[in-house]
Amino acid sequence: MRKKSASKPVQSVHREEISEADKFGLERLVFFSDAVFAIAITLLALEIRLPEIEGPLTDAKLLQALQSIGPQYLAFMLSFLVIGVFWIGHHRRYRFIERYDSVLLFLNLLLLMIVAFIPFPTAIISDYGNLVGTIFYALTMVAAGLVSLAIWGYAASHHRLIDPHMSAHQIRRETILLLTTPIIFSFSMGVAFINTDAAKFTWILVAFTRLLLPRPDDD
Structure with missing residues (x-):
């Protein structure tokens, strides 16, 4: 009598191989992303x-001469x-x-393209801090914020690419955090029609939005 081959261990090994491949691919994606962020900051x-x-x-x-480029210092610190x-x-x-997957790779690459572009609108507002320059800068940040939101929305939908044990509360909190950036910069564009300096001041709020939400136990 022939013994049946055990298929379960093979499937288990296959799942482990896929998991290792995903882990390696994600590490490459994160390393590449970190490099682009670092280059963008250097270009500032x-x-x-x-x-x-x-x-x-x-x-x-x-x-x-050093005093005359004060707006450049401020633009650098803001974009940093x-x-x-x-x-x-x-x-x-x-x-x-x-x-x-390929969709996540595309969305992440789109975000990196916008991040690499940020030094240009930064130069614009440092030299031409008028209405057009302010709105142009804010639009760039709105675009980056919306793409970041799209990345999370795609990955978190039905736990498509995220940890299956992540709670609905955590997912919702991350979504709210991501919404704050495009909302703040969109709001600033309206303020810019009244006062461009006040509009730029609202951008600082982006750094403090995370403090406004309660911290979950596993944060």
């Missing part, structure tokens, strides 16, 4: 340039903060995402 600093100083360089002229918030959120959500 490269946008800070001293104006050309005519005649002999003196301490007084250098001090005057915003990119940092996006990176922290990206890092946090990929703690819950366990698998990936």
Whole structure:
């Protein structure tokens, strides 16, 4: 009498192989994303340039030149903060995402494209902090926020790519956190028609939105 081959261990090994492949692929995705975020932040600093100083360089002229690029310092710090918030959120959500597919890869690449673009609107508001420049910057951040929301919405829908044990409360909290960024920057565009400086001030709220929500036990 022939013995039946045990298929269960084979299936178990196959699932482990898929899990290892997903883990390796996600690590590559996260490493690549971290590199793009780091490059974008580096490019922000490269946008800070001293104006050309005519005649002999003196301490007084250098001090005057440094003072004249105050808007560039502020734009750098603002975008550094915003990119940092996006990176922290990206890092946090990929703690819950366990698998990936072609749609997630595309959405993540779309987000990285916008992040890599951020130094350009940063240069715009540092040199032209008017209504058009302010709205252009805010629109860029709204786009980044909406794509981040799309990534989470796709991954979390019916626990498609996330930890199956993640509670509905955790999923909802992450969704609310992601909604705050596009809402704040959309609101700032309306404020910009009244006062562009006030509109820029509202952007700082992005860094504090996470403090407004109750922290779950496993956060």
